[in-house]
Amino acid sequence: MNKDLKIVSFKGGVHPPKDGKILSKKNAIQTAPLLERYQVIVSQNIGAPPAPVVKAGDEVKKGQLIAEAAGFVSVPLHAPTSGKIEGLIDIPGPMGVPAQAIAILADGKDEWAELAPPIDWRGADAETLKKRILECGIVGMGGAAFPSHVKLSPPPDKKIDYMIINGAECEPYLTADHRVMLEEPEKVLAGAAILGRAAGVKNVVIAVEINKVDAINAMMEKAAEFGVGIVGMKVQYPQGAEKQLIYAVTRRKVPTGALPADVGCIVQNAGTAAAVADAVRSGIPLIERVTTITGEPVVTPGNWRLRLGTPISAALTFCGGVKYEPSKLILGGPMMGFAQRSIEVTVMKNTSGILLLKKSEITQYESNPCIRCGRCIKACPMNLQPTVLSQLTEAGKFEETLKYNVMDCIECGACAFTCPAQIPLVQHIRRAKAEIRNRSKKR
């Protein structure tokens, strides 16, 4: 390991002894073959869903705009390949409810539309860069899908002095960011530098968990060229959570209810940085992403460059299918991902992983009463008391949970993971948070 590497961490958290990354971390990124049909879910970003601008029968080129941003917190959407628009259809959505999607019948030519001209980012001003990032539909690709240009435009009174690129990838099983940083270090570094420039920040740091030494070394070689720093982080979940990451890197604590910008930080994902580099230097919009397809039941787990709108069923066939019937399908990682009930859900901008779990990995549990061991309190990276919060929720005392800062919970699941009584702590806390949000809305 490089001796110059500074290793930092937050306090608390958990580390699953078997994190499953071994399944796919050695497998290079493969590009998925062209499919006949793509179903691009319209609402792929947090905030307002973009408004479709194509109708059935339209011919589109690869990378052509198919839905335009509808508001500030919204990003446009682009066609993943060239072909004919079949129309707007309802497909099973990632949140369990049907989602609107634009179906595209590929013509097989895979022709690019006319792309925006490359920008010489070293000389470009922040506004040009931000505009390009918006136009290329870039969102946070780690999972939240928050529009990147919004993060880059904090209120003018907030002084930003840190741009942190999140390469922690602390979720078990996922290796997509790892492979991107290892195979395209130059792209990630350039993206990081561009993001730094767009936000007007000198201090750009890529933070990587030290179980990705090869990726760290690959980036270290060229880091100086881009003026980007690299720090190592202890392997601990949720190291990559925004507030934990900021604390680990800068020792600044984001206060309750505040945003990273309030402590002068902006956090962007490593995959996002690579997409930003493509968008700015080549004008390529975000139409594909690297996704880890993994899990014990998968024949050959790996990291695949999948186009938006690729059905999970098709993605699994790229990996040779499954060895036996899986018991659970999760989009994202096992800790914070979303369990799916249909394999017709399609890949979105924030699909960092497609994870299959086998029967023995799914615990069907009965939860037992709290034994007051305090492990959840020790594990909570936000220094909350999950046991108290869950008990108050069960008693219906939602107002009371506010006193225990329930809204600070980042729903990382560390408490429920560590609970020996298998209490669904996070579910209780989510209920309380939803209840409080509803009440404040009513008022």
Add this chain to the structure above:
Amino acid sequence: MLLTIILSILALSGLGIILGLAIGFVSKFFGVATDPKVDLVLELLPGVNCGGCSRPGCADFARALVAGEASPEQCPVSSQEAVTQIAQLLGMTVGDLEKKVAVVLCGGDIHQTKVKTLYNGVNDCISAMQIAGGPKSCAYGCLGMSSCARACPFGAIEMINGLAVVHNELCVGCGVCVDTCPRDLIKLVPAEAKVHIYCSSPEKAAVKMKVCNVPCIACRKCVKSGEEGQFEIKGFRVEVNYDNFPGEDIVEKSGCPKNCLLTTAQHLEIERNADKEENAV
């Protein structure tokens, strides 16, 4: 010896007199005047503190009544007799009460509606709704985790085959359950209305038929066999118009092909028997 006895008698009676004066003083000068009517009204109210009048409890409702901020028929639990008595006491006049009861407008029990996923979590409808909309394949049906049954202060909701069923004879129409249902299935309807269409899904018939054996497919058989205005067509479903509800004979007359137009008694009977059949198996 004698002195001790006399002294203690004197001391205690002295203490008693002083404290008595103090109490008298406080009650005279710091006392809060209460209307004796409030207590009388409170005695006539049911005293279950269900919150059906949208006040914290019966005591507060009694105070509001006496203050003229509320009217007696706002208490959904009181009988007509009690309401009239309260009104007389307060010198008010009340019209005829329409007794209401709750009804869960869903017939999709575990035998009729498919369960699409395994749910392993908190046994509460609202919590279950947060996870991909709940385990039931019908996105509008009863989740069957008895949130309403737990909330009912009168124990009027029974969970049969994973479906909430209201017992009309126990229900007082306080409406506490209405807010607990994350799927808005519970309606307060006139107690006289015995016929309901047990389906609340606004989906198209084809979609509903895939997930449920007893959906309202808006075939309008009931609309045609009933009188004008007894039913309302709401998109892809039909709803009983509770301002002009049909009589019990409509069930036989219309011959609902999906068995979702039922009387409350029939509905309860079906659920009970389904349970028995399962036990027999």
